[in-house]
Amino acid sequence: xxxxxxxxxxxxxxxxxxxxxxxxxxxxxxxxxxxxxxxxxxxxxxxxxxxxxxxxxxxxxxxxxxxxxxxx
Numbered sequence: 001x002x003x004x005x006x007x008x009x010x011x012x013x014x015x016x017x018x019x020x021x022x023x024x025x026x027x028x029x030x031x032x033x034x035x036x037x038x039x040x041x042x043x044x045x046x047x048x049x050x051x052x053x054x055x056x057x058x059x060x061x062x063x064x065x066x067x068x069x070x071x072x
Contacts, residue, residue: 001025018047 001020005013022040030036050056051066058064 012049014047014049018043021047 002017005017005020018040022036022043026039030039045058054068056066058066
């Protein structure tokens with residue numbers, strides 16, 4: 001699913017990725033409304049254009065970050 005979104009679109013469809021992940025793939029297993037709100041809040045940190053910036057961190061401390069593009 002992710003490959004289809006990224007290969008067939010010129011721009012990354014952030015809202016669609018969040019919807020498919022948060023409401024369909026995982027959200028279908030989340031039965032509590034507050035848990036769904038929490039899931040979508042967490043996904044918002046990962047499914048955004050800001051993640052493409054090398055300086056973006058997932059936490060204020062800066063400990064958690066996405067690795068730079070390239071080989072392992």
